[in-house]
Amino acid sequence: MMSQTLSIAAPFGNIVAEWDEKLVATSAPMTEELQTSEDAELVARAQAGDPTAFDALVVKYSPRLYGLVYHMTANHEDTNDLLQEIFAKAYRSLHGFRGKSSFYTWIHSIGVNMTINFLKKRGKRYHLSLDDLDSGIQNDEELIELTSPSTPVRETDLAELQKRLNEAMMKLTPEHRAVVTMFDIQGMPHAEIAKILGISEGTVRSRLFYAHRQLQTYLEEFH
């Protein structure tokens, strides 16, 4: 497993943040159970005034939250600003966190709600500022299959496909975009999405169904 170690001068001392490929992945599934125990310890330390504990939570969750916000805004700069706001709000509110839900659910709730509010304020005006595609996409078997000579996708440049996908996503409402991002891109189960959004699993499924129908219409030229 590839990993990089980075020493960072923290305001109250030095911490060593370990950047692991597994964590840097912005869309890899991360089950709630695996996170709960170590998060609880970090949260308790941060609540007791240990600033390095909150930094560790930032290191752990920034890639996931970056993915969540980025796929909803399709703009790198907006994502960066929102991510700063999300962690700042989480830090300010940390003393009110009682552990009724996991930190994972709590921080995702803050992230998704702040992003939805941002998108509602922004309205229909948007400017795509897309991240580059990772070179690993060339080795993805499912995508190789999709780009077989018999499908029109083969004729389409990947960058163009990326742009059209993002444009199609931007046509969805922020709430529908949130469920597509969490389910289809980040691979979260329905139950987890329901907890994060504070809605029932049935509503999650219904939003997904509607969002998929819309995306299928917007992207039908790829079939």
Next chain:
Amino acid sequence: MMPLDDDTLSKLLKVKRYERPPQGYFEQFLRDFQERQRSEMLRRSTWRLALDRLATRLGGLLPGAPEWTLSQIGYAGASVGVLVVATVFTINMLQYPGGRHAGQIASTSTPLMEPVTSTASYPSEDRFTLNTQFRLPEVSLHDHGPAPVSHQQPRYILDTRPVSYEPPYRF
């Protein structure tokens, strides 16, 4: 043209999983966040810090209450405190305009005005007309002490409320 099926849509959306921020982005993000935290801490006023502490204490008293509720209670408590103090001072000022001692002197000293036509101890309602003339009493510079009881004139200054309604507490 046939619409996309769910499977193809799912595969297409998978392309988005390969979108990554520039290398070194997350390291820089943490540095920026720490810098922001430091500047925010410097900007936070004493008032805000006191409110936060109040909210934290209330949090200890009311476990499980959300943060916004605690903040609201903090603000409400501070507002009520200010209102109570303001109300008590206002009541005090109305009862003793110019201060407590001034109020005591006013109750025993020479009245500010007396009707020229006054013949009885207390004027009856029909003696007051729009033409009733008043004259200011002659007060010398040395006349600060209370007048003797035998020369006391009838009082026409009306108190804001009867003495019996005065609250039992005083500051």
